[in-house]
Amino acid sequence: MATPKTLTELSALIHEHTTKVEAYYTTHNLPAPSFHPSTPLKTVLPSDIETSRQIVLEAMDELTALMLGPVECLIPPPNAWICVTALQRFGIAKSFPITESSTFGEIAQKCSISESDTRRIVRQAIAFYIFTEPSPGVIAHTAASKALAQLPAVGAFIDFIAGEMLPASTRLVDAMQKWPGSEEPNEAGFALSEGTDFAMMEVVTRDPKRAQCIGTAMTFLHSRPEYDVKYLLDTFPWDNAARGVLVDVGGAKGDVAVDICRALPDVKCVVLDKPEVISGAVVPDDVAGRIEFRGHDFFEKCDVRADVYLLRHVLHDWSDKYAAKILGNLVPSLRTGARICVMDMCLPAPGSVSPFRGRVARNSVLYMKGIQNAKERDEEDFRQLFESVDSRFRFDEVIKPEGSALALICVTWMGENGV
Template identity: 65%
Template structure:
């Protein structure tokens, strides 16, 4: 019996699943994937076809690593961040309209950079299918450069990563050596990069340009399908909950969605006064939703609520400070109240392929580099709540298929 090699298995998977995707696109008159500017930046695919797409990406990733071999796959591959950062910083994608072309000299003049640098940066980007050179010295848009030109939040995200997260990550190991086991948000790779003893959040907040860029970048991240609030709204057993407090709920988008889904729930949205300032309560939620100023590092002022929701907050903090945020809820908790954390829950080791686990594991290290923060798995969440108070009981994790975020729920039995 002849055993099929792993590389042949992977190539067969790629062929089989690509054929399924291609047949779906053809049957629905959708464009085949292309870097032509006529191709839409993203296609909405049904779950089964999305699964086929993911299978292709996963198999391709493993096949590439196997073909490179142990040594070449150990060395980081060429990275597009150098040129992508330049495209965003110098507004190169916006220097001429998609559908038109320009020479390197014309682009350089429009972007106020030397022509030789412009040429080098663009040809590096072209190696990643960003822009093309249809004839010598002439530059045209591809679908990727068009997306950068026409979808501003993409540029904000690139700018935030390039300016804040990547530089911090290059000094992460230095910070770990300088401040072993530190949980302080000002003892980080970011602190070393920018020679500051002020935490990243405060540094960026003091700079209006960087603050706006970070805000737009976070909006872009939270707009991804995997962070859709409907996963939370439709998969948590709200029951006849009376009062819900959304701690750190920004301008109330999540609280409003919950209130509309569960009409028996009253919602209080809390965030710093400068965050909620100017936010209006929609007419259909008058009397059922209110916004109040509150810093979650101080004692919770709303007593006796049924659920205290903390969404996309605790992964921004080390265990020391996450414990303080949770501890500040305790004086307000009544017996049977639930604390609901809507945040990433890392899968157990080996549960995902290297390809699928790479992004959440990278996010974990990025968070440490900028804030000494962390992503947590179910054991980490259990340990965190137990460290705050053993009267937090019955921890349950709900992870809806397709969602980037899980629901980590505990009951207060004090």
């Protein structure tokens, strides 16, 4: 990590780069960032301005921690998830139009909760810039409450985190004490929070409502710019594979396969996933004949020969024991020179990024552990994983595209065909 800066240095850095961001909005006639509900929900910034934005966020984070001091910094801040979960569950953001105001009594009546509880929830939300109270007892929207009201996928993401991830995380330590070192998906915090002997994936898929929620939440997550498929298309060394066959392991409804086929007109894709997952998948007319769906469980041996096998956001859902099984089941189908591309988060080396930038990744490590002993990995973890499966895998490189949340872990099969 870089040498810590003084309070004055941090404040100067914040001023310098905030000025750059503000100037960009001004010169391009864009509405400046604001809490007002008329503010656009998303503005895509060019790379240099996005860099300045990140510098400001990092510097503010460090400055806040220094100002709080070692004791207050140690104590977690108030949990916004309490009010955000309540806002979503009761539909408070949707209870009155964006352009109008409301009262605690009116909100309570429309959302079927007591006025006293409504006041508690909304006023905590206001402390996080969600809603505003322009006069006592009168509630108006902000840009954040507008997003909650108008973007259903955001609500689904909140439901997933609050309903599945957070309860599991509260029992993570208990699970670690009960099952030390376990790699079993049903011996995690989720199992204790649910009082079940089954893994999260099994529990959720048996409940259509929960399954739909997680599906929508993942769609929202993957729709964010940092998960764009362009990072795969632009940085993977396609070479002859641009005219070959790609297998998308765990490819769901084929959204990624469609993007690949549109960008690479000579590629053919085979999407492998469970029959109930691929059911109803539709191939757009412009890529018809180039995408095939096959029902397949990746814990069974794969029999599809291809030039590239893509595992995007798959292995991080599993401990090493089960990730190794997934990779091992590809071996019988591999031709000499076949390549594996794993797209997953690759944890930064210690001290290589600021605490602010590293926090999302480190939080994910424990969240994934809590839901089913799943594992986020760093580069060495990926190396060891492939080596544990078969020494004939050649670990080529890890590509970390600037701006991408996911890295590309590129590996080549050097064994004989399917042996």
